[in-house]
Amino acid sequence: MAKSMAFADHIPSEIDVEAASQLRKVLASIVDDPNTDNSLSLVDNEGKPAQVVLTHAIAETFLNVLRLIQNGQGFHLIPHDAELSTQQSADLLNVSRPHLIKMLEAGNLNFHLVGTHRKIKAKDLFEYMKARDDDREKALKELAMNDVELGLI
Known part of the structure; x- marks a missing residue:
């Protein structure tokens, strides 16, 4: 199992940047109406499909994080109660x-x-x-x- 590396600890690699760019394009294509939740189909490691409800707030948050990675920036997530x-x-x-x-x-x-x-x-x-x-x-x-x-x- 590969060691997990948070983007707070390193700058995104070229592979990270490309993956973030691809995922951001996919998410951006389904997020259009702030009043509508979207469904995203994913496949787990065993090949089993799963439907995930993606609220507009979650999608926007993911898009913001992916935009940072795509631009080669590291970041920290800080909980409001920290x-x-x-x-x-x-x-x-x-x-x-x-x-x-x-x-x-x-x-x-x-x-x-x-x-x-x-x-x-x-x-x-x-x-x-x-x-x-x-x-x-x-x-x-x-x-x-x-x-x-x-x-x-």
């Missing part, structure tokens, strides 16, 4: 750990102490990231509108 260290959180936010600590102490992001260590719930971090991204998008739209009003575009 507790992250300050370094893990800083890495996900693409900020330094000291900057993250300042954000925590300023009350910008929820955390709790485990002994002397600060822990951030992944759910809270993802909510913060979404709010931050929404604010950035709003600011960019306002800048674009200002450029239009000033005749710069």
Whole structure:
């Protein structure tokens, strides 16, 4: 049995990229209506067919993962109930750990102490990231509108 290698630990090989590309095309061809679940036929190692219901949410998640692999990127899956260290959180936010600590102490992001260590719930971090991204998008739209009003575009 081959040793399992997660994409968090290595960059996808050419074989991984090609397989992801093929599977993504198959999934994309059956995922069209977000309100409709799809059925996928698979064959197990013994040659027995199996029908699998593929909800739109699951299909979109698989497509996103396959897109990362197809583009040669590694990734981590983080459950919403995971507790992250300050370094893990800083890495996900693409900020330094000291900057993250300042954000925590300023009350910008929820955390709790485990002994002397600060822990951030992944759910809270993802909510913060979404709010931050929404604010950035709003600011960019306002800048674009200002450029239009000033005749710069």
